[in-house]
Amino acid sequence: MLKDLFKPKPKYVTIRRPEERGIQPGQPEKKELPDGLWVKCNNCRQIIYHKDLEANLKVCPKCNYHFRLRAGERIAYLFDAGSVQESNSGLISKNPLGFPEYEEKVEKARKRTGLNEGVITGVAKVKNIPCVFSVMDFGFMGGSMGSVVGEKISRAFEYAAEHNLPVVSVTAGGGGARMQEGIISLMQMAKTCQALNRLQEKGIFYLSILTDPTMGGVFASFASLGDVVIAEPGALIGFAGPRVIEQTIRQTLPPGFQRSEFLLEHGIIDLIVERKNLRETVARLLRFHQRDQVGKEEVSKDA
Amino acid sequence: MRNEDSYSMDFEKPLRELERQIKEIELFAKEKEIDMSEEIARLQAKEEALKKKIYSELTRWQKVQIARHPKRPTFLEFVAMIFTDFLELHGDRLFRDDPAMIGGLAYLDGIPVTVVGQQKGRDTKENIYRNFGMPHPEGYRKALRLMKQAAKFKRPIITLIDVVGAYPGIEAEERGQGEAVARSIMEMAALETPIIAVITGEGGSGGALGIGVGDRVLMLEHAYYSVISPEGCASILWKNAAEAPQAVEALRVTAEDLLELQVIDEIIPEPLGGAHHDPEKTAQIIKEALIRHLTPLLEYTGERLLAERYEKYRKIGVFEEIESDQESTGE
Numbered sequence: 001m002l003k004d005l006f007k008p009k010p011k012y013v014t015i016r017r018p019e020e021r022g023i024q025p026g027q028p029e030k031k032e033l034p035d036g037l038w039v040k041c042n043n044c045r046q047i048i049y050h051k052d053l054e055a056n057l058k059v060c061p062k063c064n065y066h067f068r069l070r071a072g073e074r075i076a077y078l079f080d081a082g083s084v085q086e087s088n089s090g091l092i093s094k095n096p097l098g099f100p101e102y103e104e105k106v107e108k109a110r111k112r113t114g115l116n117e118g119v120i121t122g123v124a125k126v127k128n129i130p131c132v133f134s135v136m137d138f139g140f141m142g143g144s145m146g147s148v149v150g151e152k153i154s155r156a157f158e159y160a161a162e163h164n165l166p167v168v169s170v171t172a173g174g175g176g177a178r179m180q181e182g183i184i185s186l187m188q189m190a191k192t193c194q195a196l197n198r199l200q201e202k203g204i205f206y207l208s209i210l211t212d213p214t215m216g217g218v219f220a221s222f223a224s225l226g227d228v229v230i231a232e233p234g235a236l237i238g239f240a241g242p243r244v245i246e247q248t249i250r251q252t253l254p255p256g257f258q259r260s261e262f263l264l265e266h267g268i269i270d271l272i273v274e275r276k277n278l279r280e281t282v283a284r285l286l287r288f289h290q291r292d293q294v295g296k297e298e299v300s301k302d303a
Numbered sequence: 304m305r306n307e308d309s310y311s312m313d314f315e316k317p318l319r320e321l322e323r324q325i326k327e328i329e330l331f332a333k334e335k336e337i338d339m340s341e342e343i344a345r346l347q348a349k350e351e352a353l354k355k356k357i358y359s360e361l362t363r364w365q366k367v368q369i370a371r372h373p374k375r376p377t378f379l380e381f382v383a384m385i386f387t388d389f390l391e392l393h394g395d396r397l398f399r400d401d402p403a404m405i406g407g408l409a410y411l412d413g414i415p416v417t418v419v420g421q422q423k424g425r426d427t428k429e430n431i432y433r434n435f436g437m438p439h440p441e442g443y444r445k446a447l448r449l450m451k452q453a454a455k456f457k458r459p460i461i462t463l464i465d466v467v468g469a470y471p472g473i474e475a476e477e478r479g480q481g482e483a484v485a486r487s488i489m490e491m492a493a494l495e496t497p498i499i500a501v502i503t504g505e506g507g508s509g510g511a512l513g514i515g516v517g518d519r520v521l522m523l524e525h526a527y528y529s530v531i532s533p534e535g536c537a538s539i540l541w542k543n544a545a546e547a548p549q550a551v552e553a554l555r556v557t558a559e560d561l562l563e564l565q566v567i568d569e570i571i572p573e574p575l576g577g578a579h580h581d582p583e584k585t586a587q588i589i590k591e592a593l594i595r596h597l598t599p600l601l602e603y604t605g606e607r608l609l610a611e612r613y614e615k616y617r618k619i620g621v622f623e624e625i626e627s628d629q630e631s632t633g634e
Contacts, residue, residue, distance in 0.1 A: 090627030096564065097555050100540075116627075147620035154617070177508070177530050179539065182554045183566050186508060186530040187619040190516050193485060194492035194616055217530070219481040220469075220509045225489055239480035239509070240471030244535070248471050258476055268479045 041065050043234075057275045066232050066275055068212055070113070071120045071137035074170055078279055079133065083125035088155055091148045092116055095180070102180040109140045117148040118173075121156040123165065127283035129290065131168050132160040138172040138213070145218055146178035150188025153222060157195035157206075166205040166286055171223040176216020189221035196225055205289035207282065210237050210260070210269065228285055229269045231260035232278070237269075310579075312368050314357060321350040358575055361525070364548035366557050367533060369525040370504045371467075374579035376586070377436075378405055378420040378463050381503060384586030385593070386411055386418060395444035398478065403434045403470070404442030404514075406449035411461065412594050414601075417453035419446045419514055420463035423504075437470035440483035443513045447487045450514075454494040459597055462500045462514045468532060469510030484513040491516035492612060497600035499593060501571070502526045502558075503578075518612050519596045520566070523585070524573040527556040528566075566619060569596075 039048050043065035053060070057077055058067040069077070075084055095102045110116060118140035124133050134156045136143045145153075153169070160167045177185040199206050208226025210219070212235035220239050223229075231237060238258035246253055256262050263269045273281045311319050325346050332339040361369075369375070382389050386409035393400040406419040421438060424430030438446075446462075453460045469480055491498060491514070498517035506515070506528025522528065531539075533547035536554055540546070555561075558570040571592050574581035600608065 088624075090625040092623050092625060094621045094623055096621035097553065099553050147622045151620045151622060179531050179536055179554075181621070182530050183528055183556070183561055183564060184619060184621060186512055187566060187616060189485075189509065189512060190488055190492065190616045191619060193489035194516075194613055196489055197493045200493075217509055220484040220513075221488060222485070224479070224482040224485045238476050239469065239484065240476065245471045245473065245476070249473065251473075253473070257473070262477075266477045266479070268482060 042067070059275050064233065064274070066212065066234060068138050068172065070139055071115065071135045074135050074211075075120060075124070075133070077275070078135075078168070078170070078282065079124035079126055080128065083130075084122060084133075085124070086120055086122040087159070088121060088152050089116055091152055093146055093148050093181075096147070096184050097180070097182045099180040099182070105141060105180065113137055113139045115140055117152070118143050118145070119149045119152050121152045123159075126168070126279065126286055129166075129283060129286040131166045131286060132156050132163075133168045133170075135170040136172045136218070138174060141178065142175045143171070143173035143213075143218070144175045144178035144185070145173060145188050145192075145221075146181040146185045147188065149178070150185070150191050153192045154188075154195040157192070157199060157222075160204055160206075161195075161198035161202050164202065164204060164291065166207065166289060167199065168207050168209065168282060168286070169222065169226070170209045170211060171214045171218050172211045173218030173223075174213045174215055176218050176220070186217065189217050192222040193225065196222060205286070207285055209278070209282075211235050213237065215239070215241060224268070227289075228271070230271045230273050230278075230281065231263060231269050233260055233272055233274055235260045237263055310372070310374050312365070312372070314361075314365050314368075318350060318354055318357065321346060321353065325350065354575055358577075362548070363527075363551040363555070363557050363560075364533075366525045367527050367547075367551055369577040369579075370523075370527050372577060372579050375465075375504050376578055376582040377425065378422045378465060378503075380582060381463055381586055381589065382407075382409065382418055382420075384583060385590045386416070389418065392449060393445070395441040395448055397444055398441045401434075401439050401442035401445055402432055403436050404438040404446050406446055408458075411459075411597070412590070414459065414597070416459045416461050417449055418461050418463070419449055420503075421466040421510075421514075423465060434470060436466055437468060438466070438510065438513075439470050439472075439475045440478040440480045443469070443480075443483040443487045446514050447483075447490055450487075450491065450494055450498075454496045457496050459497040459499070459601070460494070460517075461593060462498070462517070464500060464502045464506055464511045464515055465504030465526075466507045466510045467505050468507035469513060484509045487513045488516055492616070493609065495605035495609060497597060497603070497608060498612075499596055499600075501589060501593070502528050502567075503589075506556075507532060516612075516616070518600055518608060518615070519568045521569045521571050521589075521592055521596070522558040522561060522567045523571050523578060523589075524558055525577050526558055527551070528558075528561055529554050529556040 037050050039050055041060040044063035046062045093106050119136045121134040134153050206227050208223055208229045210231040214223050214237045260272045264272055328339055389409040391407040405422045409418050421436045422433050423436035424433040450460050499519045500515045500517035502522040533550045534544040536550035537546035538544045561567045574584045578585040
């Protein structure tokens with residue numbers, strides 16, 4: 001073709017466009033950062049030096065777009081260095097329904113992420129305040145909740161109730177309940193939710209942080225039930241997927257629909273916190289809910 | 304009672320053909336005034352045998368079709384046949400009364416109970432009013448309000464579930480569909496009164512579970528219960544909603560599947576041909592099952608009830624546990 005002769009040379013050694021990477025239109029673009037020196041922002045399309053992005057907690061320095069984080073990165077950004085102790089990492093999915101290609105998908109996700117499953121749980125400290133944590137990884141089958149994710153999160157809540165520790169949960173689940181485990185994964189919603197009652201009974205603080213994307217059965221269970229619910233800016237959060245809604249109502253959705261700012265406006269979340277302020281905000285909330293502090297206040301009032 | 308052809312399902316075609324033959328012979332016999340009762344009886348026996356055969360060999364997809372049958376009894380019809388003295392109570396006290404979710408007071412064999420369930424419409428007009436039985440957040444909030452009221456008065460709760468899904472719409476998201484469903488699930492787990500949930504038709508994902516946490520979960524023989532709609536699953540797997548029949552095979556959504564997976568406690572048998580062939584009889588079978596399950600639960604202390612309910616859901620999950628080097632905070 002003649003016009004090929006005039007094709008401009010790329011100015012940078014950069015990431016190819018989604019279609020060139022073999023991502024079909026209509027499919028959600030993989031937003032994990034590829035290797036390379038330069039990265040193009042998913043939002044403003046500007047070119048960012050990889051190290052600048054890393055230094056900025058993977059937030060675009062130009063437009064404030066919050067890139068999705070791997071669970072490991074999130075843990076490193078949020079918790080005190082050296083304080084993290086992982087638990088129940090040896091839980092592995094099986095294929096309860098004999099669902100086609102499920103084992104292969106899990107195996108692929110394990111290889112790609114280096115994780116056994118889509119959530120990391122354990123105990124850690126934020127500015128020296130101990131807590132139980134659970135952090136989901138979108139890269140593991142879209143952060144969907146199957147038996148293992150449900151089990152690990154339930155164990156985390158139970159551990160927190162038993163040891164009187166607050167819980168910090170970070171969710172990232174695009175599909176919600178994991179389809180490949182069918183009804184078993186739907187029941188993980190009940191399993192995780194009921195474990196929250198134990199925290200309720202004992203007056204233990206539960207902080208839920210919603211990140212891009214938190215949808216479906218993850219959102220419609222433990223994720224939306226925090227004593228305080230925080231979202232990162234611009235995260236897609238909701239019950240039904242945007243495409244399902246569009247097909248149902250046969251209308252185009254308004255801009256900003258199901259984004260954090262929309263949820264804040266409609267009273268569904270408490271706060272939107274930028275990534276750079278997240279650690280400080282979490283520490284503040286944990287400090288505010290510390291047991292001994294409540295005790296101290298009561299004493300001082302009595303005095 | 305038999306349904307008109309227009310409500311017949313594909314797999315019932317051979318039956319409709321036999322019925323047509325029987326009718327023709329009956330008419331012929333009447334016209335010519337000859338006795339053909341032997342022939343008729345022979346065909347009727349054949350029909351009965353064929354019906355039994357068809358209904359004992361239903362595929363998962365055929366069951367989904369029965370669960371979605373436009374003549375399948377709806378919540379209010381079941382309530383009228385199972386309970387007495389039903390008094391509907393309205394509203395979530397926050398926004399509005401959701402016609403897709405109904406709740407109220409009734410007697411089950413003389414025992415005061417609270418009944419909650421989704422309501423589908425019978426015709427287009429009613430379906431529009433009932434939003435095709437798909438509740439908004441206020442529906443789940445109304446249901447939870449009535450269930451908490453039941454717990455206050457130590458009244459057992461019966462939920463009858465028939466929903467394609469909680470409504471996916473703009474307003475539903477604005478008013479917090481996810482939170483409404485989640486809160487209902489969480490709080491149901493802690494209500495100190497017996498809860499029996501019955502999936503009577505469609506058990507559509509979170510929209511079903513939102514009123515589906517209980518001490519006993521029962522399911523009608525041809526009902527289905529799934530994490531995702533068969534069409535939704537097919538669209539994801541094969542980019543084609545028409546592959547739904549294959550999707551339900553993979554998802555395993557029938558009462559038999561769920562009993563085997565230990566998610567439900569009992570299958571409630573339906574009359575031959577499905578609930579819509581004999582709603583009254585179906586209701587009686589449900590009523591019998593409800594009384595049989597509720598009677599022992601009434602004797603439980605609140606503590607035992609909640610502990611056993613917790614354990615019921617706590618044990619659902621299939622995984623293996625391997626040794627891990629990183630392990631450092633095991634309980």
